[in-house]
Amino acid sequence: MNEAPRTVRIAVGLWLAIAVFVFLTTAGLWFQRAEVRELTDWSEGQITSFLATLSGVALVFVVAYGLLVWQFLKRKNWPRAALSFVAIAHMVWILYVGVSASSLVTLLLICVAIVFTWQARTAQWLAEVREQ
Structure with missing residues (x-):
């Protein structure tokens, strides 16, 4: 990745940051079962489900x-579209589940990652492989 332009490095970093952030915030919810119970008044079984x-x-x-970032770093063009599609599905999921502070951060990160993924310099970097 050392040869990758700055836009690609930023995009990759953002996609990986999104993955880590989603993992950590979801894992953190398991430790906040009491707060979920207070907010929803659900049973333990409902909370677990x-x-x-x-x-x-x-x-x-x-x-x-x-997986898509891994393919993107192999300088394949199709992961850009796939990342965008997955990101849009993720945004819809977030809006379906409900907006919170952490989901707003995730939405912002997704938007910025999409912008860097589709920068002209990123497209040029991917095109260089096809030209060789």
């Missing part, structure tokens, strides 16, 4: 971001 669903979906997004 909710957290398991959130964790499963978060794991899908984390793995998708990781």
Whole structure:
């Protein structure tokens, strides 16, 4: 990645930051079961089911971001579109589940990551491989 332009390095860093942030915030919810109970008045079983669903979906997004970034670093062009598609699905999921401070941070990171992923210099870096 040393040869990659700054826009690519920033994009990769943002996608990986999103994956780590989603993982940590989801894991943190398991330690906040009491707060979830106070906010929702759900039973322990409902809370566990909710957290398991959130964790499963978060794991899908984390793995998708990781695998797509790995392919992106191999200078393949298709992961840019796939990252954007996954990111939009992630944004819709966040809005469906409910907006919180951490989800707003995730939404902001996703928007900035998409911008850097589609910068002209990033496209040029990917095109250099096809020209060789």
